[in-house]
Amino acid sequence: MSLFLIAALPFLGAVFPALLIRAGRNASASAAGLTTFLAFTGLMLHIPAVFNGEVVQARFDWLPGLGLNANFFLDGLGFLFATLILGIGLLIILYARFYLSREDPMGQFYTYLLLFQGAMVGIVLSDNILLLLVFWELTSLSSFLLIGYWKHLPEGRQGARMALAVTGSGGLAMIAGMLILGHIVGSYDLSVILQNKDLIQASPLYLPALILILLGCFTKSAQFPFHFWLPHAMAAPTPVSAYLHSATMVKAGLFLMARLWPVLAGTPEWFYIVATTGLITMLLGAVIALFKDDLKALLAFSTVSHLGLITMLLGFGTKIAAVAAVFHIINHATFKAALFMSAGIVDHEAHTRDIKRLGGLRHLMPVTFTIVLVASLSMAGIPPFNGFLSKEMMLEETVHTLWGGSHYLVPGLALIAALFSAAYSFRFIVHVFLGPKRSDYPAQPHDPGPGMWLGPAFLITLVILIGLFSAKLAGPMVAVAAGAVTGGNDLPYYSLKLWHGLTPALYMSIAAVLGGALLLKLHRPLQAAWEAAPRPEAKAIFDRLMHGLTKLAQLITDGLHNGAITRYAFVMMLFIIGISYYAYQGGTLAAATREVQNVGPIPLIAWFCLVIATGAVVAKHRQRQLSLVLIGVVGLVVSMGFNYLSAPDLALTQLSVEVVTMVLLLLALNFMPKESPIKAPNWVRARDGAIAVIGGLGASALIYALMLRDFAMPSISEYHLANSYKGGGGTNVVNVILVDFRGYDTFGEIIVLGIAALVIFALTEAVLGTRVRAYLLNRKPDMPQAGDAHPMMMVVATRVMMPLALMVAAYIFFRGHNLPGGGFIAGLIAAIALLMQYMASGFTWASERQRVFYHGIIGSGVLIAAATGLGAWFNDMPFLTSDYGYLYWPPLEKFEWATAALFDLGVFLAVVGAVLLALESLARFAWQPGMSTEHAMDINPARDDAPQQNSDEV
Amino acid sequence: MRLFRRVIPHPILTLLLTLTWVLLASSWTLNSLVFGFLLGLVIPFLTQPYWPEQARMKKPHKIAAYILIVLWDIVMANITVARIVLFKPNSRRQPRWVTVPLDLKTPEAITALAGTITMTPGTVSADLSAEGHALLVHCLDAEDPEAVRDEIKQRYERRLMEIFE
Amino acid sequence: MNHFLIAPVVLPALVAPFIIMVVRHHLDLTRIFSLACSVVLVAVSLVQAAQAADGSVQVYELGAWPAPFGIVLVLDRLSALMVLLTSVLALVVNLYVVGSGWDKRGANFHALFQFQLMGIQGAFLTGDAFNLFVFFEVLLIASYGLMIHAGGTRRFQAGVQYVVYNLLGSTLFLFALGTLYSVTGTLNMADLAVRVAELPAEDTALLRVGAVMLLLVFAIKAAVIPLHFWLPASYANAPLPIAALFAIMTKVGAYAILRMYTLVFGPDLAITAGLSGAWLLPAALVTLGIGAIGILGSYRIGRLVAFGAITSMGTLLTAIALFTPEGTSAALYYLLHSTLATAFLFLVVDLVSERQGIEIVAKKPMPQSGLIASLFFAGAIAMAGMPPLSGFLGKLLVLDAARESSHAWWIWTVVLLGSLVSILGLARAGSLLFWKSHAMAAEGSDDASQGGEQRSQEDLAEDAARNRAALPFVACFALLAGLVLLTAFAGPATKYAAATAEQLYDPQIYIDAVLGGASK
Amino acid sequence: MELLVASAVGVLTAAGIYLILRRQTFPVILGLSLLTYGVNIFLFATGRLAVNAPPILNKYEEIAYTDPLPQALVLTAIVISFGMTAVVVMIALAAYLSSRDDRIDMPDHPEDEGENA
Amino acid sequence: MITYAALFAFVCFALAVLMNLWKILSAEEIADRILALDSMFINALALMVLYGLALGTEIFFEAALIIAMLGFVSTVAYARFILRGNIIE
Amino acid sequence: MITEYLIAGFLIMAGIFGFVGSFGLIKLNDPMSRLHAPTKATTLGVGGVLLASMVHGIAVEGHLSLHEVMITLFLFLTAPVTALFIAKVHLHRHETLKSLPPAGEDGIWATHDVEPEGEEEKQSSA
């Protein structure tokens, strides 16, 4: 079976339970079991090749640009792990089917479990370290889901997040390590990397890469000081603990250390980091395990200890130690999974895992007792079980290991660890199963059905068989796996058997067993001492750390993003000014090329008005209406300035825009406070003033410098001047630019206006749809109101003016192409002419007379402009290509026409519609029931004569 | 005639607008006239809803005379007022309010009167009475408010009455 | 003449006014036209992407005026990519909005939506600097409308800030354009490139100021620290599906930086040396960090995703700021990913907030909790850059591209730590929202009404109907499918990205296409 | 002349910046208006200054014209900023009416902190 | 002679504008400020026509026309604001 | 030559009246009187300039430009409205029924013709 398929099957398997959620518990369990079984079978098909020392490969270029390839290979090490993962996986699937209760969502569980399984298989089969990373992180994620599976348990949620935090951060460190490794070698393919030991170890980046990768391994394999997450992960359902936290996931770190052993091991750095960490972990885990009353916690710390053991062995860096490591991996997986499942059975049956509440179960649960007995003795290192064999090898290796010049440190500490290990193993047997039967179990325990004990029973069979027939049964496996670890077939001599003669290791084993028994005897006082001794509680530290981190993050986030746009804007200004200055001083400024032009008195006076008025706006900005009057002065001067400086179109636009803007601001101000009471502290004002002055000076200096220099190259506008008439058919170059050369800009511009109106309309609807409407309807004017809302003179004057204004608008529109003017200005004039009606005769009266909806006017404007542009397509010319020519109808003279005028009509309509829709929307805010009148003017003596229909005069 | 009314519902306005176009375009060509005329037809149609009860002038030909009189008054009054502003101390000036009872009824006529008063220096129309039967006028410097009122009524209101009512 | 080129701009520009003129009062018709337009846009942009894939640069001279005198649209790989991304995202968001009924909660939604698309597509396609400004304004003003769609006090308040901040940006844009025009005498981007390259070396200060101001403008759009302040409140207070659409808006800034700083002010240009790299990279890294911290430090889900968007912009700009083909290639892949991922998570978060409010606190389990939780989990994975989704690949690409940089250690440290903090934050939020709620259900506590708006019976009935709607989920799954496809076909995608980057770093092709080879 | 225009740009910009940093929406809107004037003049002046040389082509004689392009750009900018002003005024008004408070800052304090660890 | 007369007129209107500015800044009454602003518009109009006369160009006329036609709208708006608060009702 | 005199005369007249208008705005001591001043600028001030311009157009440049007429027309239409509104502002803020002359048969001036508080309530509740 292709490696792709083996790696993919669990993922496919993950899909089915998710889909089969409704089909029932058996369906999802079967689907999970079947796919796992298929994958397992597929794996087994490779036995001949693997045991021949071949490497099975499957390659696919996934992301060649990065060197991330979906390359898989299967060698002894991979085979060993894949077998463990899939084999134990099958047992777990079976076990879980009976372990989980009816309320637990079974489909979800199997989905997560198979996701995890797939990720693990991916890790051990990957021939590409980036691919391996992908699977590595996936195991973190899927284990997060599995640990948090019981969502209602706070320990589950917290344990899941803790596991994710620790293994996740390790994984991220490992990403960096792997990238460095790949960088050193020039490839991310493992098969290439494994050939480059010398290159890697000679690289100056070796140490950082090593540390970063080991961080990943240590966190995953719960090595000190990252071991604390593992016990908290025990909040997961027991199948998960058995699978992830004993047999597979925690071994991923070991796997990776083994995988990279050929290229990373053998240096003092490796030895001191890995072996020491392993040693400490082994010791610490063993000691703590003895004092845990929770069965699963005991097992968890024992797992920590055994993982430390294996890590230490790998850290020794000798081939024979590596063999021992591989062997212990197998052994530990068998007895520890069995123990976890047994603990689960106890928990499941007795409804407690607390050792203090248990005891005497051997009579009630004989099957379970047998399983636990064998597995625990194996864990304690009692012959003839498999645990004894590998522990013996370990002890043997420690004897040969020199740490910092000391012969005794490593074996001494290892012995202590072994001693504790024996003690807690015994404790599991003695305190749970031996002793008198109790009457106060939370539930009456008895052996479960075979569905739950078959799995562990199978495993302890292995425990026994491997112990007895190690060379036959485990030998070949160990050989190929260790061969893969050590990177060759030249393994040193070793033998897997129970009796090696009277070696130091044997003495140490005996000492450990006896000492262990003694420790158990002394357990009560020791426990008391342990609990009295001050020791850091990892969870508390972690919780504090996470809590602190979250608080800090909240503090930073809220502190920075506190909603004070005044500060945001200040920072922005400061940054812009700073960076711009930085850019400026990094360049050189050549001398000015243009003369300064003379100034007459009138521009000087205009300038004076502008500066004074602007200053006054700043000084008086708290008096809002006054500021608007002053802005009016500024607007006037700016318009006049444009006119004076040869920009009549601009002047016209500015003037008319000014009027509309002012009306708009006044309409809004009506509802707002008329003063700005909040006065910033003086230092804030000084600070703002300083940044404002600097910004102003910067803008001044920049434009001054620009104005006094000529273009290095001719401006493109020379072309516009030259072609405006020839190509655009107009003499007002600005207008031709607007409707022709850059008509596309104008198209965008009218759309901006149209959108503005739509936004305003939508906003009005939104506001008036809320309780604000009630407020507005009952709102009392905040200033005393005068009578005569619609003065007669205003009404009459605007009536007379409206046709005239429209005429002027038409005039401005039609001449725009050749003289100052155009659709935009004309549109504004027309809009203002209508606006006058609104101002004079009131909102209700005027809008009743409005026959075309402004939405439609805007839409038609945009559509006409667009259609004019599209018209060019019929000539196979690009969008907005204009055409012009002459019409001649005698006796009239010839008429000049240009499609640009049609485009300008679109502009005109869009402007009219947009301005009026915006103002009308705003005016709707002020509408109150008493306001409607059928008369345009409040006072009209002519009505005296007419029959009185409705005296609605206000 | 009815056809004429239908095609050109606002002959005076149309004429005025055509003239406006010609003035604006500063071109006395046929094209310009035709175009102005077309606009003069279209625009009143567009603005008609906003001027529903349009006053019909009785004697529009008298407008010209009225305008000339007003222009002349403006020039003369300007000189007087300039003297007041430049040379007359505030203390000796006698600002006065004057109530002008109105005989005019149509809004257009009243507006024309009020406008005339404002545009002739020295007097400003400040308000109408609540039902529009009197006009409040402010005089910059008037020893005899009665005289001012009478002059307004005689010189302007009477003429406007002829034109409009 | 390939009129197809302008279709992404003209099509929404025609549909939007049509909607407001003709079918404004018929919701169903409006939806049909709007959706149809979105579908056609996807088709059009697929064709365009195919056309651009061969490495050619197509130019559309508006008004038949030759560049640099008129405005040109330019379609190269980059713009085709961005247009396609926008169209796809828009279609999905449109589906979601229609499905969830968000479009009914205020006026003129679909018209504004189409105009928004027009603005974005126009910005991607234009070859003219000032026209870029105009289309920035189009997309901005439409975004103002969409941001405050459906109203609400906080939304209005945030809207004011959003508009004011962006108006400052627009003002700066004009300062920058004025300066550049004054120095070079042109507005066409290709022509700018030619002229800038020929500028006398002794007169560079003013051009540098213009160039850097332009960069700052784009940095505002791209939410680079300390110019990012507009983003969290705006995105978090906007209707969340709109925030999903806005995922592309920050990319407009990134696009513009990429475009201008490869074409006009390329990395080899001596005059502007040190302008982009010197501060952009550190700023991008800080952005990433602040974003990640924000993810952990958010009280509300919208804000959380908003900070996610900032984080992804930080990552993206880190890659861009390398200004190497590898970096840009990584950036483009990451850009595709982060746009889809951000949008996806915003949509999911909207599903959540529609059901149990916006606060990140445990409440009673919501309807469809399992499905939504799965979607959130997938979104969080994508956002944090965890496998198996494309974010992980994107992150690896960025890290890999940074190897040669002298700041590699900084980049790696910040990117990886940023990921960690994001993971923590997302895990915290997910655990509170989806896991702890089960505990609440078990304990039977009742605080579901807290934090959310008070709702009437009718609203609740409508909610129930909305909860049954399948279309929002279809939209979410479509985005998820996009992420999966991006992962599965990472090879072809990165190949396109690499080719795009290659095209960007050989601007002569672009210049020749626009100026007709006259510049040589 | 150049100095006048340049200093006008500076004064308008400075006043605009100062007002934008105020704490209520209305002065900020005033500031935006002033800033808009400033930048429009800036953009306009990039075409250099000329008196009595409008870019209206004269068919009869060769005369000097000022640069028309910045004028066209400014025109576009004026229109756009008008639209923007209208929108910002309306949103500010809506925000004010909804909250009866026209402070522009938006303190964002969470009501509920939830589970932190 | 026209030159001198024009110069005289320039000076007069320029002074008028300055006096308007003074009034806008110093007036106690908002009505006076509005009045002064309105006068400033008119004086500006005059100045523009004068410029047109002096430079012999017509391009100043449109602006003058617009001021004459639309200038009063903002004045009325300011005044209505004080009178009624609401300028469109 | 005559036209030159004419133009110069118009200009000088315009200057004087323009100046007087704004000067009055400062010099006159009561608000209503100040309102009179700008009328001068609008009429003879601007009018003079416009006349000068028109004559100049005819005489010097040789074509009849009638924009000036339009400008005058608009000024004459709008200036009274402006003045009326400013006067109303004054009446509203500083004058009372008592301080003004009687309003004839109507009894009250329109600006002061505000309905009492209660009535509004009635209307809105109706």
Ligand code: NA
């Ligand atoms: Na024009």
Ligand code: NA
């Ligand atoms: Na503005």
